[in-house]
Amino acid sequence: MHSKKLKIYNTLSRNKVFFEPLKPPHVGMYVCGPTVYGDAHLGHARAAITFDVVYRYLSYLGYKVRYVRNITDVGHLEADADEGEDKIAKKAKLEQLEPMEVAQQYATSYHRDMELLNTIRPSIEPRATGHIPEQIRLVEQILDEGLAYEVNGSVYFDVLAYNEIKKYGRLSGRVVEELMSGSRELDGQSEKRNPLDFALWKKASPEHLMKWESPWSLGFPGWHLECTAMSSKYLGSQFDIHGGGMDLMFPHHECEIAQGNACNHTDPAKYWLHNNMITINGQKMGKSLGNFITLQQLFQGNHERLEQPYSPMTVRYFILTAHYRSTLDFSNQALQAAQKGYKKLINGYRIARSLVYQEDATMSTDEKQVGQIRQSIDAAFASMDDDFNTAQATGHLFNLLKKINSLYTGQLQAAQLGEKVFEELIQTFCTFVSDILGLQEEKGDHQEQLLQVILDLYGGAKTARDYQKVDQIRAGLKAAGLIIKDMKEKIDWGYEE
Known part of the structure; x- marks a missing residue:
């Protein structure tokens, strides 16, 4: 069922191309x-959900996807530079832990949060x-290959030597000459031949916590090198998508391309996909800027910028409301709108699965x-x-949702669509919500049974004309974010939108 129509934006070529x-x-x-x-x-x-959806959609189309996502647990220095302290080692010193304790602790918390967001685990998750x-x-x-040099136990990639063979800067649109004029040596302190050169292997200082034996020194790998090693090991010298x-x-990715060409004489990936940033008041959100909101803070509502907690599925839906290459600005208003949108879709998902075709x-x-219906599909x-x-895609799902709600209320009869179109409507809507967009109901294990008991009590109170009890049950459910749907033939519940 592979789509011949799938087009993706390749950052390397700067245009949309058919996926082959x-x-x-x-x-x-x-x-x-x-980096944990x-x-x-x-x-x-945003990054995790973006590529989770790419993985889900390619799998839906019938492709057999090997999805590799690494964990960086060494070599990522402060300010993404070749000098300075390792981010994990710095945290380890602050908390008086072993670096691998820090890496394990935050890898575990990352997996917990990604699971809450309903992202599928990668096929392989290698560590540096x-x-x-x-x-x-x-x-x-x-x-x-003559494209690197060793000095004082460290090894650096020679960008100018590489640039004579293959242009450095093709991915980002940077020009070496402009980069050269925009950078300067720091009073001769650097051991690099050129400020654009980057570390492949760094000799460790005596106080450096993470180091390994190598032909050049007791040291550690460069951050860019790690991804080249792990991607080529599990996907080969050239693979389809790098995200x-x-x-x-x-x-980072520019250096990966240079390393891939130096080792394997080919670009590592055919297609390069990049998700845009989450911003707060127009500024990129990130740890280094100190303006970030952790996922646990979002889920619990305990941050000064938050007016309320936002559930994992609300956060997932919020991220899906923008195209992955567009910036997405954080605001409580946007998250509250996402909360309503998510609840409408998930109510529709519940309803759609309950509908049965009747001739x-x-x-x-x-x-x-x-x-x-066919047009929206x-x-x-x-x-x-x-x-x-x-x-x-979500906008078109809401058009399908209108039809599902009409079937639910009886304004539209399944027989008016015919069995084939009815099944297409239900299957498409449910497949999109659950399998492609990765949204799921958020409820406790016994919520469905408890709600059925409450609905039975509500129905009994209504039959007995105990309107005080009817109002009490309605108000109690509303306080929990749920509503009762009174219909001619049945009583049901839904999420308050």
């Missing part, structure tokens, strides 16, 4: 994961510290309704085929 995997039906996708030295925030959620031998071999290869946040485009030979097909898939546009 290298070895169909197999797809290799590598996504840069977290703090709790996950809204920015982490588990691939030191592979990284050392890559450094040796790049040295053999990550837009903030990683330069220098009625006396009814003729309503061609206008059928046409509208086609438009929803066309939106996803247009660079995974979840924002547009």
Whole structure:
């Protein structure tokens, strides 16, 4: 069922192109994961949910996707530079822990939050510290190619030598000459030949906590090298999709491209996908800027910028309301609107699964309704085929939801659609909500049974004309964010929208 219509925006070529995997039906996708030295925030959620949806949609189309997302647990220095303290080691010193305790603690909390957001675990989740031998071999290869040099036990990639073979800066649109004029040496303190050169291997200072033996020194790998080692190990020298946040485009992904060409004489990925940033008042949200809101703070509502808690599915829906390449500005108003939108869709999902087709030979097909449903179904898939546009796809789902609600209330009869169109409507809506967008109901294990008991009590009070009890039950459910739906033939409940 592979879509021949799927187009994706390739950052490398700067245009939308038809998606054609290298070895169909197999797809290799590598996504840069977290550096685990703090709790996950809204920015982490955006990257994870973006590529979760890419993974889900490609899988829906029938591709066999190997999804690799790494965990960085060494080598990521402060300010993403080649000098300074390791982010994890710095946290370890502050908390008087071993660096691997810090990495484990925050990897665990990251997984907890991603599970709450209903993201599917990657096929493989390698850690940088588990691939030191592979990284050392890559450094040796790049040295053999004459595109790196060793000085005082550290090894640096030679950007100018590489630039003579293949242009450095193709992904981000940077020009080496402009980068050179915009940078300067720090009073001769740097051991690099050129300020654009980046570390492949760094000799560790005596106080550095994480270090390994290598042919050059007791040291640690460069941050950029780690992803090249892990992606090529599990996906080969060239694979289909490399994803990550837009903030990683330069220098991280640019350096990966350079390393891949130096080692394997090919760009590591055919397509480069970058999700845009979450902003607060127009400024990028991030740990380094100190303006971030952790996911747990969002879920619990305990941050000065939050007017209330927002559930994991509200946060997921909020992220899906914008195209992944657009900026998404945080505000309570936007999250409150997302909360309403999520509840409408999930109410529709509950209703859709309860509807059963009933034949009625006396009814003729309503061609206008059928046409509208088919148009919305086609438009929803066309939106996803247009660079995974979840924002547009969701709009078309609400058109389908109107039809589902009409079937539910009896304004529209299933027989007016015919069994085939009725099934298409239900299946498409449920598939989108659950399988493609990854939304799910948020409720306790016994909520359904408890609600049925309450609805039975409500029905009994209504039959007995005990209106005080009727109002009491309604008010109690409303306080819990639920409403009672009184209909001619049945009593049901829903989320308050």
